[in-house]
Amino acid sequence: MIQEDTISAVITAPGNAAVGIVRIGGADALKIADIMFFAASGKKLEDYPSHTMVYGFVKDEKGAAIDEVLAVYMQAPRSYTAEDVVEIQCHGGMQSLRHILRLTFLYGARAAEPGEFTKRAFLNGRIDLVQAEAVMDIINSKSAAALKVAVQQQEGFLSGKLKAIRKELKDVIVHLEAVIDYPEEDIEDVTYQEVTDAIRNAKEETESLLQGAHTGKILKEGLRTAIIGRPNVGKSSLLNTLLKEDRALVSEFEGTTRDVIEEQLVIGGVPVLLADTAGIHDTEDFVEKLGVERSRAFLDKAELIMAVLDGTQPLTADDEAILTAVKGKNTVFVVNKTDIAESVITEALAERVPRKNIIEISAKTKEGVDLLENWLQEYVYGSNRQSDEEIYIQNERQINLLRQAQESLTDAVNAAEERLPYDCLTIDVDRALTLMGEITGETVRDEIINEIFARFCVGK
Ligand SMILES: Nc1nc2c(ncn2[C@@H]2O[C@H](COP(=O)(O)OP(=O)(O)OP(=O)(O)O)[C@@H](O)[C@H]2O)c(=O)[nH]1
Ligand SMILES: [Mg+2]
Known part of the structure; x- marks a missing residue:
């Protein structure tokens, strides 16, 4: 799902620093970079293998040198956004960064919106929504413990767990639908037992994830004392x-x-x-x-x-x-x-x-x-003090969705215990599946996605 526009932004913090970075992402990234970047070797950036750091100068439209830089081309899909990306490292003063950014616009890029690079990484399927949100949590971490949780989330700990639970629930639905379509009286009891066990299991796993949420929130926001x-x-x-x-x-x-x-x-x-x-x-x-x-x-x-x-x-x-x-x-x-x-x-x-x-x-x-x-x-x-396997969800949106999913699963377990018709069960399980899919971004609406990424900073 490669996006059409090529976008660019200064991705380092404003202010004076040794180094500042301009990132260009999208189909024309390399073309744009090669108009403004002049390698000391005399070669073009495209002549180098991907992921090679190349020394040279950025020159403006009149050929005047703007800054001494290092440029690197990262060929799709091995880049932050999974599209073609070029990053230009120049000196960290605002003047140099602004000039370089202006040139990227002049040659066809448009200004990246807040969170747009990360959004593209999500839309291109390189990361899921939990991992995207973790990017922001990593940047905003207030303690080493909070950072550790965010990095785990980025690595996909929570996503993996949710995927496993969703797989379990999908199997339940398939099972139930088969029975609804081809009712065979003699398998009823077995099916009910299996299905109830599977749903109860998913419910318990969801509950254990929610138990970690209290810890996660404290690590993220601080314990108000x-x-x-x-x-x-x-x-x-x-x-x-x-x-x-x-x-x-x-x-x-x-x-x-x-x-x-x-x-x-x-x-x-x-x-x-x-x-x-x-x-x-x-x-x-x-x-x-x-x-x-x-x-x-x-x-x-x-x-x-x-x-x-x-x-x-x-x-x-x-x-x-x-x-x-x-x-x-x-x-x-x-x-x-x-x-x-x-x-x-x-x-x-x-x-x-x-x-x-x-x-x-x-x-x-x-x-x-x-x-x-x-x-x-x-x-x-609690008792599972700082264990490395524990998952501490720290994101309010994710916690809310998980709570609702857990309620649906509780309804489903109750329905199963009361031996309500299969379709009643299917509705609850299906709802839980959708809610969990919203956490990772598989079943989430566009407005929500836009809202999430709009909270990012420019350049991320
Ligand atoms: N020996 C000793 N003195 C203490 C200890 N803690 C506080 N103090 C003394 O107790 C007095 C009051 O301490 P503060 O910390 O101002 O008490 P506070 O509860 O903040 O008092 P208010 O602000 O007036 O409500 C001071 O003279 C402190 O030096 C302690 O552990 N040992
Ligand atoms: Mg006092």
């Missing part, structure tokens, strides 16, 4: 300790932090959006009151709460109010200041909340911070 507690328990000290930087003011006075301080950091490999908040308590001070309101708002919108308590003092009424406020939320209870004395509240606390969610630390000496890191890793990865 709020440090909450009454004044002076050491919330800001904890933020500073985790950040390894004196970011927030710390003092022995209550109400030091009045506004929310948000920081992005990686704790034990987990990207976290961490908010230090004002101590929650009853106060008459107007500004402090506003701060407390903000803290409560963050408490509501965070996925995870780090509830900090002062381990050297018995639980106070303010602590109690916080324990009530975090009920039903994912919370790790951080008992602080263990360097001063052994905690006097851990036992009492353990009667109210699971012991495994209580971590004793000293924000001052950093003792116990490793336990908090371990807790976070366990929270994010």
